[in-house]
Amino acid sequence: MPRVILAGMAARRFTGGLTEFEVEANTVRRMITELDRRFPGLGNQIDEGMAVAIDGEIYQDAYQAQLNPDSEIVLIPKIGGG
Amino acid sequence: MSFLDKAALKIVGTRPIRPDGVDKVTGRANFGADMVMPGMLWGRIKRSPHAHARILGIKFEKALALPGVKAVTCGADFPEVTPERAHVGAAPANLRDLSRNVIARGKVLYEGHAVAAVAATSQAIAEQALDLIEVEYEVLPHVMDIEAAMADGAPLLHDDIFTAGVEPKPTKPSNVSKVVRFAIGDVEAGFREADIVIERRYTTKPVHQGYIEPHACLVSVAADGQCTIFSSSQGQFMVRAYTSRIVGADIADIRAIPAEIGGGFGGKTIVYLEPLAYMLSKKSGRPVKMVMSREEVFRATGPAPGAIVEVKLGAKKDGHITAAQSILKYQAGAFQGSPVQQGCICGLAVYDFPNALTIGYDVLCNRPKVAAYRAPGAPIGSFGVESCMDELADALNIEPLKLREINGAKDGTKATHGVTWVNIGYQKTLEAARASEHLKAPLGPNQGRGIASGYWHNAGGESSAACHVNEDGTITVTEGHPDIGGSRASMAMMVAEVLGVPFENVRPVVGDTTSIGFSASTGGSRVTFAGGMAVTQAAQKVVEVLKQRAAVIWDISPDAVEWKDGKAYPAGPNAGAFEPLDLATIGNRAARTGGPISAEVQINAQGQGPGFATHICDVEVDRETGFVKILRYTAIQDVGRAIHPSYVEGQMQGGVTQGIGWALNEEYIYDKDGCLENPGFLDYRIPVASDMPMIDTIMVEVPNPRHPFGARGVGEVPLVPPMAAVANAIFAATGLRLRDLPMSPPKIRAAVDAEEPPRLAAE
Numbered sequence: 001m002p003r004v005i006l007a008g009m010a011a012r013r014f015t016g017g018l019t020e021f022e023v024e025a026n027t028v029r030r031m032i033t034e035l036d037r038r039f040p041g042l043g044n045q046i047d048e049g050m051a052v053a054i055d056g057e058i059y060q061d062a063y064q065a066q067l068n069p070d071s072e073i074v075l076i077p078k079i080g081g082g
Numbered sequence: 083m084s085f086l087d088k089a090a091l092k093i094v095g096t097r098p099i100r101p102d103g104v105d106k107v108t109g110r111a112n113f114g115a116d117m118v119m120p121g122m123l124w125g126r127i128k129r130s131p132h133a134h135a136r137i138l139g140i141k142f143e144k145a146l147a148l149p150g151v152k153a154v155t156c157g158a159d160f161p162e163v164t165p166e167r168a169h170v171g172a173a174p175a176n177l178r179d180l181s182r183n184v185i186a187r188g189k190v191l192y193e194g195h196a197v198a199a200v201a202a203t204s205q206a207i208a209e210q211a212l213d214l215i216e217v218e219y220e221v222l223p224h225v226m227d228i229e230a231a232m233a234d235g236a237p238l239l240h241d242d243i244f245t246a247g248v249e250p251k252p253t254k255p256s257n258v259s260k261v262v263r264f265a266i267g268d269v270e271a272g273f274r275e276a277d278i279v280i281e282r283r284y285t286t287k288p289v290h291q292g293y294i295e296p297h298a299c300l301v302s303v304a305a306d307g308q309c310t311i312f313s314s315s316q317g318q319f320m321v322r323a324y325t326s327r328i329v330g331a332d333i334a335d336i337r338a339i340p341a342e343i344g345g346g347f348g349g350k351t352i353v354y355l356e357p358l359a360y361m362l363s364k365k366s367g368r369p370v371k372m373v374m375s376r377e378e379v380f381r382a383t384g385p386a387p388g389a390i391v392e393v394k395l396g397a398k399k400d401g402h403i404t405a406a407q408s409i410l411k412y413q414a415g416a417f418q419g420s421p422v423q424q425g426c427i428c429g430l431a432v433y434d435f436p437n438a439l440t441i442g443y444d445v446l447c448n449r450p451k452v453a454a455y456r457a458p459g460a461p462i463g464s465f466g467v468e469s470c471m472d473e474l475a476d477a478l479n480i481e482p483l484k485l486r487e488i489n490g491a492k493d494g495t496k497a498t499h500g501v502t503w504v505n506i507g508y509q510k511t512l513e514a515a516r517a518s519e520h521l522k523a524p525l526g527p528n529q530g531r532g533i534a535s536g537y538w539h540n541a542g543g544e545s546s547a548a549c550h551v552n553e554d555g556t557i558t559v560t561e562g563h564p565d566i567g568g569s570r571a572s573m574a575m576m577v578a579e580v581l582g583v584p585f586e587n588v589r590p591v592v593g594d595t596t597s598i599g600f601s602a603s604t605g606g607s608r609v610t611f612a613g614g615m616a617v618t619q620a621a622q623k624v625v626e627v628l629k630q631r632a633a634v635i636w637d638i639s640p641d642a643v644e645w646k647d648g649k650a651y652p653a654g655p656n657a658g659a660f661e662p663l664d665l666a667t668i669g670n671r672a673a674r675t676g677g678p679i680s681a682e683v684q685i686n687a688q689g690q691g692p693g694f695a696t697h698i699c700d701v702e703v704d705r706e707t708g709f710v711k712i713l714r715y716t717a718i719q720d721v722g723r724a725i726h727p728s729y730v731e732g733q734m735q736g737g738v739t740q741g742i743g744w745a746l747n748e749e750y751i752y753d754k755d756g757c758l759e760n761p762g763f764l765d766y767r768i769p770v771a772s773d774m775p776m777i778d779t780i781m782v783e784v785p786n787p788r789h790p791f792g793a794r795g796v797g798e799v800p801l802v803p804p805m806a807a808v809a810n811a812i813f814a815a816t817g818l819r820l821r822d823l824p825m826s827p828p829k830i831r832a833a834v835d836a837e838e839p840p841r842l843a844a845e
Contacts, residue, residue, distance in 0.1 A: 081606020082348020
């Protein structure tokens with residue numbers, strides 16, 4: 001199953017301090033839904049404030065991005081820019 | 083379809099003259115302040131003289147009595163932006179705060195904060211009317227600096243800000259709006275493992291983006307509420323959405339037309355004037371033009387934050403770093419939301435630290451709300467980390483470049499913020515630095531060489547593009563992003579490459595919000611990546627249509643047609659014997675073969691590819707005057723694939739120039755009352771041409787596989803390394819370690835005096 005990693009502090013308040021866990025999902029949308037079911041509020045936190053790195057590639061606002069069974073998904077702050 | 087084989091490219095990678103160049107060098111191009119309309123009024127803004135004060139009342143009677151004054155406005159005219167309406171689309175801005183930054187409600191939070199606005203028949207009358215607007219204030223204690231704002235008992239800017247990111251949730255409001263934290267490994271164990279640990283504190287001052295064109299707009303609101311905005315910004319769709327939400331209008335009622343832009347660097351990713359001009363136009367029934375003075379730009383538009391950066395590094399004697407820690411405190415200005423989070427991430431992202439911890443604080447103070455500035459947050463954190471790397475190298479007696487080679491990130495490295503790097507070019511920038519002529523060049527007395535590296539994420543996101551084949555076979559391509567760094571040329575080049583036609587046959591235009599689909603702003607180094615992906619896909623769709631049209635003309639199957647070098651050919655002998663059809667022929671027969679030939683594409687581009695850079699700087703320091711001369715500078719950067727190499731080099735050179743200004747001279751100077759004392763380019767010194775040597779560039783190309791041509795963003799990371807590169811060069815030249823920006827002549831002199839106390843005149 002894809003493995004989710006929280007490197008930052010912002011999302012940990014929803015997970016009781018857990019920083020790594022597996023999630024049954026094959027898209028980012030399904031991952032968010034599943035995480036919100038397990039950790040209420042985390043889904044909205046990801047939606048509003050986070051991007052994801054899937055196997056090192058950055059995705060932002062991308063519900064349809066695909067996850068592989070061995071994917072590493074890192075939740076990081078959303079990226080803006082100048 | 084991929085175009086990653088560089089050898090097969092005919093146009094991408096060449097250096098044609100930019101399509102907008104003639105207009106810009108002959109003065110034909112229309113910038114924000116150039117537009118006029120019949121019956122147009124001039125708007126001006128009444129600004130706070132106080133750093134922090136309660137607004138007790140505003141009286142407009144005298145101003146309205148002045149002949150020529152047609153409308154006035156203040157915060158009371160604007161709807162409250164509720165938390166539910168504080169965000170629109172995927173845009174990052176908090177529009178509740180932005181609304182209160184555009185026009186104050188209840189309190190003014192910095193000197194220059196807009197309190198009211200007036201529209202009159204001439205600039206002189208509008209200016210005169212400002213003096214007739216009477217504002218009664220209750221002056222409040224103010225706080226300007228980070229540690230004072232964080233201290234117990236500091237004057238509070240907002241009583242509804244409770245520090246986020248700490249547990250348990252605070253019960254008292256604070257000027258610290260947020261604490262962020264990223265960690266990898268066990269940092270304390272890493273420091274215990276080290277043979278040497280150094281800990282240093284660095285500071286930076288707020289600096290302005292320094293765009294040459296001040297903010298300007300012309301807004302016309304019709305009686306039925308339909309509105310046209312002509313303004314200079316980094317995103318016409320941003321202007322439309324933000325203005326609509328702040329004034330309470332529907333997005334569909336606003337048409338935003340992008341003017342040419344005289345620089346933005348992040349500072350024009352938000353609005354200041356447009357909502358005010360909208361309200362004045364709505365009230366007066368006439369178009370309203372507003373143009374900021376340079377003084378207003380300094381007093382009221384976002385700088386990059388000032389900051390405190392504390393860095394601790396531990397290493398073995400052989401140079402392997404065992405632990406890294408950075409504590410960053412950034413000024414947010416009057417509203418929350420400094421880029422401290424990105425400063426935390428980017429400062430450490432260059433290295434393979436097995437154990438690392440970074441903590442960031444977002445600190446409110448009575449200064450203008452900070453705005454994005456090229457790689458927002460990253461240059462500040464990197465100044466600390468890259469300076470400290472140099473100090474560690476000195477302590478270990480290891481060459482600074484070698485220390486980076488030992489610890490530099492590579493594919494497979496897990497960064498402190500958790501991302502495992504793929505397809506990154508950092509090590510190649512170090513290899514290029516090692517091989518450069520610059521590194522081998524001899525230095526003279528009082529001269530020194532510094533090196534520093536940097537990282538920026540780059541960005542993707544939403545972009546739209548349209549590609550139209552005209553009746554004569556020429557091409558019009560429309561993008562939805564203002565062209566700041568030469569994107570028209572890059573877009574046209576990619577389209578020409580896909581279609582196989584000369585660059586000159588493709589004319590790029592920047593569409594307004596009614597002529598092209600939604601496109602996110604020009605920022606985050608995203609346009610060549612995301613916009614380029616969109617125009618490439620649009621051109622590829624057009625190729626498919628062209629093949630179908632050729633098939634109709636030849637009366638064969640579209641599968642039997644291939645497209646190469648700008649012409650349709652039968653795919654093989656079985657397809658039939660036909661003369662090739664060029665674009666002009668197919669375009670001219672479009673009506674007979676099915677109608678106009680066009681394609682539009684809307685995407686949300688992902689996988690932008692990170693940007694890494696390494697810079698080498700030589701300086702000469704005059705110990706007597708404190709003057710630092712930049713002798714030579716080489717910027718090395720992984721650019722993915724340079725679509726138009728000259729404009730990539732220009733981005734690198736521009737970033738370096740701004741970084742040198744940040745390093746050596748730029749700072750805001752406030753008096754004890756929190757009023758800015760140097761709001762102009764005479765007293766706020768940005769680099770000029772005579773300050774600078776030719777900036778050499780070395781483009782390392784590690785193609786980004788997610789982009790059809792391998793492009794990755796290039797516009798921001800060049801601003802990340804310069805401050806530390808200059809500081810490290812000054813140290814190499816003098817043995818003096820400057821940890822506080824700017825490293826201006828008085829600071830250099832003070833450091834020299836501290837090392838060699840000045841002789842008394844009597845001696």
